[in-house]
Structure formats: structure tokens, C-alpha cells
Amino acid sequence: MLYPSKTVENAVLQISKLPGIGKKSAFRIAMHLLKANADISHQLAQSLVDLKLKTQYCVHCHNISDDAECHICTNPKRNSTIMCVVQDSKDVMAIENTGLYHGKYYVLGGLISPVNGVGPADLHIDKFFTKFPSGTINEVILALSPTVDGDMTAFYISKKVNEYGIKITTIARGIPVGSELDYMDEITLGRSIEKRINYENI
Amino acid sequence: MLYPSKTVENAVLQISKLPGIGKKSAFRIAMHLLKANADISHQLAQSLVDLKLKTQYCVHCHNISDDAECHICTNPKRNSTIMCVVQDSKDVMAIENTGLYHGKYYVLGGLISPVNGVGPADLHIDKFFTKFPSGTINEVILALSPTVDGDMTAFYISKKVNEYGIKITTIARGIPVGSELDYMDEITLGRSIEKRINYENI
Numbered sequence: 001m002l003y004p005s006k007t008v009e010n011a012v013l014q015i016s017k018l019p020g021i022g023k024k025s026a027f028r029i030a031m032h033l034l035k036a037n038a039d040i041s042h043q044l045a046q047s048l049v050d051l052k053l054k055t056q057y058c059v060h061c062h063n064i065s066d067d068a069e070c071h072i073c074t075n076p077k078r079n080s081t082i083m084c085v086v087q088d089s090k091d092v093m094a095i096e097n098t099g100l101y102h103g104k105y106y107v108l109g110g111l112i113s114p115v116n117g118v119g120p121a122d123l124h125i126d127k128f129f130t131k132f133p134s135g136t137i138n139e140v141i142l143a144l145s146p147t148v149d150g151d152m153t154a155f156y157i158s159k160k161v162n163e164y165g166i167k168i169t170t171i172a173r174g175i176p177v178g179s180e181l182d183y184m185d186e187i188t189l190g191r192s193i194e195k196r197i198n199y200e201n202i
Numbered sequence: 203m204l205y206p207s208k209t210v211e212n213a214v215l216q217i218s219k220l221p222g223i224g225k226k227s228a229f230r231i232a233m234h235l236l237k238a239n240a241d242i243s244h245q246l247a248q249s250l251v252d253l254k255l256k257t258q259y260c261v262h263c264h265n266i267s268d269d270a271e272c273h274i275c276t277n278p279k280r281n282s283t284i285m286c287v288v289q290d291s292k293d294v295m296a297i298e299n300t301g302l303y304h305g306k307y308y309v310l311g312g313l314i315s316p317v318n319g320v321g322p323a324d325l326h327i328d329k330f331f332t333k334f335p336s337g338t339i340n341e342v343i344l345a346l347s348p349t350v351d352g353d354m355t356a357f358y359i360s361k362k363v364n365e366y367g368i369k370i371t372t373i374a375r376g377i378p379v380g381s382e383l384d385y386m387d388e389i390t391l392g393r394s395i396e397k398r399i400n401y402e403n404i
Contacts, residue, residue, distance in 0.1 A: 004266040033250060
């Protein structure tokens, strides 16, 4: 690609490093910023730098936070007896946006993945188990992706949590609401027949 | 949407102002930058600020440039007798990437568009006509989009350029190379039959 100037080329290079953005989109974004008011670039640039400077991980749950403790851990209305284990902060946000969960979270920061060389020591898993001896937690919900890595991580955690005699649940698997059966993969469809639920529980 | 922190929310807001990026993509980008090395955000932020600080428009052709004169206008190997009129810098880049044009450019900075309230005075059109009295230009190529605004702008320019008795051409219209006839719109297909060319000229 021949760019009109080195500055534009550098900007396109930097922008196209972002996930889901190719060279063409990056160039369109660069041209947009070039034409727009200088304030737009400045505000954007500042917000990107702030992302690393001003955010930190909550000391209790490892969720992203502006402070040492996140707004969920410090909220006295949240039920501290239920702990929902998720892979990432974006999963916390996804569940929060449903408005249906009122317990606390624990963010692992990834999944156990032998293929990618990620073991329990690379995640926040071991610190998680220090929360149980105090006896305040009644239920652990495993809200991990139904993938090989997700299942392996869930198995590892459930085995350890079992030692404390705490109830372990996992998010329901099956056909997503609104989807058409004939577009569904066989494994999901097959499992959802095998593990069918009473109609009243729908 | 409930974001994990105000800083993340602000970054998502700023990122999602970019063209072609929605809230979900913006959040994915923010999370990517949060996890990545701080250098990545800094380099990206700096490159965005530089876009406005270090680039300018070429005094001759209004193309984007790092200097007062762009690298095409100052290139002695380019044919100064041919002038290709385009809407935008990104069109210069598109034509340059074909490697088949060796003349100079003139960037209008937009198209005449009565619907959007854009007249000739809002573009770099009038300055364009000051280039002809010197008699160095033999041909003007109109490389504008085949849209209502593009056609109107082409008509306006061609009328004025005609006064100088200079040859005016326009980029060929027809079926794009590699496309299938049955997926083509009727206007393009109809025109390409009416305006058919000799087989040798393909």
C-alpha cells in the first residue's frame, strides 16, 4: 500500500494492530480523524492512555476497576454468599447487563489451557480457594465458556471447591433463546435433548 | 451497558465515535489495550495526535502530506501535463496503488452536493482553474465516483475546463473485472451494453 504520508502510514499501522481492524478500516479511521476536529484525536488518545494509567484490578475479585476495590465488591447490597467464577472482565459485564445476578464475582483472568501453556499458576485460581475456609460462601457458579479449556478449568475448580463441601452450579447449556433448531450444531442440539428439563422450569 | 469502570466507559465512548466501530467492537478494543503492554496504547495515542499535528495539505494539489508539497507534486518523474481530479486523498491512494498512472493529481476535498449544501466555493475547485492559463496541462482526467454528486461535479469542472480547449477524459464505467453479470445492477449492465467497446480495447 502506498500511503500519502509517513505520519498517516504510522497511524494506519498502529490502528490496524487493534483486534478486528484491518488495513482498510484503519485507513478509513485515520482519514476520519484527519478531517475531524483536533479535539477528537486528543480525547481519543487520552482515553487510550488512561486505560492503562487509571484502571487497576480489584484486589478481591480481579475485575477491572478505577479503584483498588471494584464497585461490585464494595456494594453492600450484593449477596456475598454466592460467587460467580468467570474468565474475564467482559464476562462480568455481560452477566451484569442481564440484571439477573446479584451475587459477587471472581475473575480468573483466563482459562487453563495446556495447548497454550497456561496452567493454574498463570491465573488467579489459587487465591480463589483462600476465600472458602472462612465459611461465608454457600455457592460457586461456574460461568465459563463451554469449550475444552472452559470445561477443563471448571473441572479443576470444582474438584477443589468440592473439598469444602460447597454447592457448585454451572450456567445452563442448550439452545439459545430465539435461535432456530435447524441452524443449531448437532452437539448442542443432542445435549439439549439428553439433558432436557421439565417444562415448568423453562 | 454497565461498564466495569468510568475510565473504560470513557475509552469505549471515544473509540465508538470512529467510523465502522460500534460499542461492542469498541469494548473489545478497550479490553485488548488494557491487557496489552502500555507501550501499545502510547504509540497508538501518539500516532493519532500526530495525524493532526504533523500532516498538512499539499499547497499544489491538496493531497495529504508530511510537508508543504506532497511527494507526488515534487517528483520530477511524474508527467505534469496530465491532471487527475479526485474527490479525496484516499482516491489518490487507490489510484497510486494500481501503479498505472504517472501524471499528477488534484484533490477537490469533496463533491458538489446541493442536497448537503456543498457548493463549488466549499471545495478547492476555483483554485484548480488557475492552473490552466499557463498552458502546461494537456489533459484533465475526471476520476470521480459515478454518483449524482460525482456527475454534477464532473459536469461543473468539464464546462470550465472546456473554455481552455483542454482534453477531458473520465475513468471508464462498466462491469468490474471478476464480477458476475447476473449480480450486476441493471443500470451498469445496460450502460455497458450501450457503451460497448471494441474487443481489442479490452
